[in-house]
Amino acid sequence: MDKKTRRQVIAYCILFVGLVIGLTIILLPYFQRLSEPDYQAGIQKWINKMGGAGMLLVLAIQIVQVIIAFIPGEPVEILAGALYGNVSGLLICLAPIPCVLSSTMIGSTMRQGDWELSLTVFIITGLIGIAGISFKDKAIDFCRRKTKGLHNNTTKCESLDFVEAAHSNKVYPLLYCRMVIQGNLDIEKLKDAVNLSSQYVPEILYTYDFKRAGFVNRGLTVENVFILDRLGLEADFWWDLSKNAQLQISIYKEEQQSIIVIGMSHILSDGAGFLQYLYLLAALYNGASPGSKLQNTRDISSLLKNIHVQPPTEQTKCGRRIDVVPLRPFDNGMRFFCLNSTIAPNDLTAIHAKAKKSGATLNHAFMAAYARVIARLQKTDRIVLPCPADLRRFQPKQDNLTVANMTGIYKKIIVEINSRHGFSETLSQVCIEMNLQKDRCRCFAGMWLLNFAFHKTPHFILKKAIRAGYPLLPVSYTNMGIVDHEKLYFQDCHIKECCLTGTYRLPPDFQLSVSTFRNTCTLNCTLIGEDGDKSIGQFILEQVKKELLEWIQE
Numbered sequence: 401m402d403k404k405t406r407r408q409v410i411a412y413c414i415l416f417v418g419l420v421i422g423l424t425i426i427l428l429p430y431f432q433r434l435s436e437p438d439y440q441a442g443i444q445k446w447i448n449k450m451g452g453a454g455m456l457l458v459l460a461i462q463i464v465q466v467i468i469a470f471i472p473g474e475p476v477e478i479l480a481g482a483l484y485g486n487v488s489g490l491l492i493c494l495a496p497i498p499c500v501l502s503s504t505m506i507g508s509t510m511r512q513g514d515w516e517l518s519l520t521v522f523i524i525t526g527l528i529g530i531a532g533i534s535f536k537d538k539a540i541d542f543c544r545r546k547t548k549g550l551h552n553n554t555t556k557c558e559s560l561d562f563v564e565a566a567h568s569n570k571v572y573p574l575l576y577c578r579m580v581i582q583g584n585l586d587i588e589k590l591k592d593a594v595n596l597s598s599q600y601v602p603e604i605l606y607t608y609d610f611k612r613a614g615f616v617n618r619g620l621t622v623e624n625v626f627i628l629d630r631l632g633l634e635a636d637f638w639w640d641l642s643k644n645a646q647l648q649i650s651i652y653k654e655e656q657q658s659i660i661v662i663g664m665s666h667i668l669s670d671g672a673g674f675l676q677y678l679y680l681l682a683a684l685y686n687g688a689s690p691g692s693k694l695q696n697t698r699d700i701s702s703l704l705k706n707i708h709v710q711p712p713t714e715q716t717k718c719g720r721r722i723d724v725v726p727l728r729p730f731d732n733g734m735r736f737f738c739l740n741s742t743i744a745p746n747d748l749t750a751i752h753a754k755a756k757k758s759g760a761t762l763n764h765a766f767m768a769a770y771a772r773v774i775a776r777l778q779k780t781d782r783i784v785l786p787c788p789a790d791l792r793r794f795q796p797k798q799d800n801l802t803v804a805n806m807t808g809i810y811k812k813i814i815v816e817i818n819s820r821h822g823f824s825e826t827l828s829q830v831c832i833e834m835n836l837q838k839d840r841c842r843c844f845a846g847m848w849l850l851n852f853a854f855h856k857t858p859h860f861i862l863k864k865a866i867r868a869g870y871p872l873l874p875v876s877y878t879n880m881g882i883v884d885h886e887k888l889y890f891q892d893c894h895i896k897e898c899c900l901t902g903t904y905r906l907p908p909d910f911q912l913s914v915s916t917f918r919n920t921c922t923l924n925c926t927l928i929g930e931d932g933d934k935s936i937g938q939f940i941l942e943q944v945k946k947e948l949l950e951w952i953q954e
Contacts, residue, residue, distance in 0.1 A: 562866070578899055626650075876912075
């Protein structure tokens with residue numbers, strides 16, 4: 401500090417002390433008179449005359465004192481105590497409670513003429529203040545250490561993570577990979593791989609705090625991840641993300657093979673990110689070393705740059721009032737069903753070739769088949785089908801992991817179907833509408849606002865807004881993608897079967913999941929319900945498959 405600055409500081413300090421002493425000398429006679437009954441009666445008459453405005457005036461003075469920090473707050477607090485008493489004065493002066501409480505107590509006791517108690521409170525407050533000044537550095541260091549430790553043990557939630565968490569009351573956010581593995585799967589080696597993978601994605605061993613929207617390190621280890629040799633693993637593989645790790649692996653060994661189910665929190669990642677984690681896990685199991693430079697990117701802010709979301713398509717506008725009717729009835733059943741129907745490699749190749757010839761994709765073909773089945777079951781000629789979109793495709797390829805939620809959604813794909821429409825007409829509609837929505841970046845609709853509000857809005861308010869703006873329809877669809885068998889393999893083992901699927905759906909909701917492994921396509925649904933739900937679910941899967949196989953025979 402130079403001489404000029406030092407002189408200015410000294411001058412300001414002298415001015416400040418002079419003002420405090422001067423105000424004290426001027427106001428002291430008035431405070432002394434607070435113990436006189438006539439003077440109290442005059443003040444009380446003045447207060448009654450002003451009504452609520454008097455309290456608001458003192459509150460306004462207190463607000464000004466807080467905003468303009470160099471104005472001493474104690475005189476205002478003493479005045480509040482003198483005018484309104486201890487409790488009301490405290491409520492008026494509530495931003496520093498201990499200081500305010502002592503000041504209002506002084507004012508209140510002064511009004512009652514109890515000068516000894518006023519002096520006692522003043523001395524105690526002064527001693528506490530001196531102690532605070534003396535030990536403030538140690539207190540600040542202690543708080544910083546605690547804050548740093550908390551920060552190191554917590555990973556903040558991102559906006560799309562929060563979307564998944566917001567709907568956990570209806571759809572519990574879980575993802576699954578189911579594999580049948582032949583050969584000697586080394587469980588200890590797999591545990592080591594999970595442990596190594598936590599260096600890149602530490603949240604897999606964290607719990608999730610639904611109230612504070614963050615992943616918390618509570619000291620869980622790899623042993624908390626594995627469930628071994630449990631019968632009926634398909635029936636109850638469901639866990640509490642607030643108490644357990646975000647990754648769970650269930651293994652049941654049979655004579656010639658092992659059934660392994662890897663489950664991951666959908667709050668932590670979407671399907672594409674889950675696949676990335678599975679590839680990382682397999683690579684670590686096989687002895688690969690990704691290197692210390694590999695990082696996991698979870699923030700979606702970079703995805704939102706240079707994205708211009710255009711208006712909805714005409715088809716979407718026309719279908720705003722279309723009701724979505726459930727595919728199964730509501731019931732109170734609590735049985736768990738994981739249902740599958742597979743499309744053989746030769747048939748899948750034929751479907752792919754015919755879709756390509758029609759200017760469509762495999763995904764378009766699956767959606768068209770599903771739409772036609774829904775239309776028949778609901779006896780309607782117009783259906784609404786939401787479709788997820790991997791937002792990673794809108795950014796340049798990166799070497800980093802993206803084990804995160806980076807999935808947007810085309811909220812409403814409207815498909816018109818009548819008795820004259822064959823499969824090709826339905827496919828053409830789906831293809832045109834999907835391409836239009838993709839060109840207009842409709843999967844980003846509302847996402848910038850969501851990401852902005854997530855960091856500035858109380859979560860309990862944002863949760864209600866998400867449930868209103870991102871409603872879950874009773875009929876949904878997701879394509880989990882192609883599982884690359886060259887990346888997902890374990891040494892000395894052969895993966896005989898593999899499929900990815902979403903969480904178990906409570907009645908009456910239904911979701912069709914599609915995944916492909918070794919050119920075998922699996923149509924899948926995971927349901928909670930009664931035996932009747934199992935029959936309905938399997939029927940829908942077989943009908944979707946039938947639509948596709950009959951189309952390639954045309």
